[in-house]
Amino acid sequence: QGFARMATGRGFAPERAKAAKRLLSACMAEPFLVAGTGKADVALMQAAPGRIFVKTGAEGVYCAALPELGLGIALKCDDGAGRAAEVMIAALLA
Numbered sequence: 001q002g003f004a005r006m007a008t009g010r011g012f013a014p015e016r017a018k019a020a021k022r023l024l025s026a027c028m029a030e031p032f033l034v035a036g037t038g039k040a041d042v043a044l045m046q047a048a049p050g051r052i053f054v055k056t057g058a059e060g061v062y063c064a065a066l067p068e069l070g071l072g073i074a075l076k077c078d079d080g081a082g083r084a085a086e087v088m089i090a091a092l093l094a
Contacts, residue, residue, distance in 0.1 A: 003072025007053070007065035024053050024065060040086040044093060052093060060085040064093065 004010075006024055009017030027034050031045035034055060044054045044064075053065040060077030062085050073092060077085040 001072060003053075003063050003065040003074065004070060005072070007067040007072055008070045010070070024067065025050075027055075028053050040090065044090065048093075054089060054093075056082070056085070062086075062089040064089060066093075 005012060006020040009020055012020060028045055028050050031042045034045070035041035039056070041054045041056055045052055051066065051068055053067070055063050057063065059080035060082055062073070062075050064073040065071070066073075073089070075085065075088055075092065077088060
């Protein structure tokens with residue numbers, strides 16, 4: 001729900017909604033600065049510029065926002081495997 005709110009601003013006060021949009025826009029504009037060299041986050045955001053925000057977390061966690069659709073996604077690979085989580089988030093976004 002948090003990533004959906006960040007993607008749409010719904011449920012936020014106007015100032016917070018503006019800040020969330022600015023943050024997501026900045027991340028999507030410069031995906032390399034979100035994750036770095038060779039990371040799935042970067043590849044996914046570069047595949048759909050300005051349409052997808054993706055961020056990995058610890059132990060096989062991925063979160064994403066799809067502003068056009070007003071959706072947020074959060075997933076966790078039970079065994080914490082990063083490579084498996086990358087495949088899961090890519091499949092879900094596809």
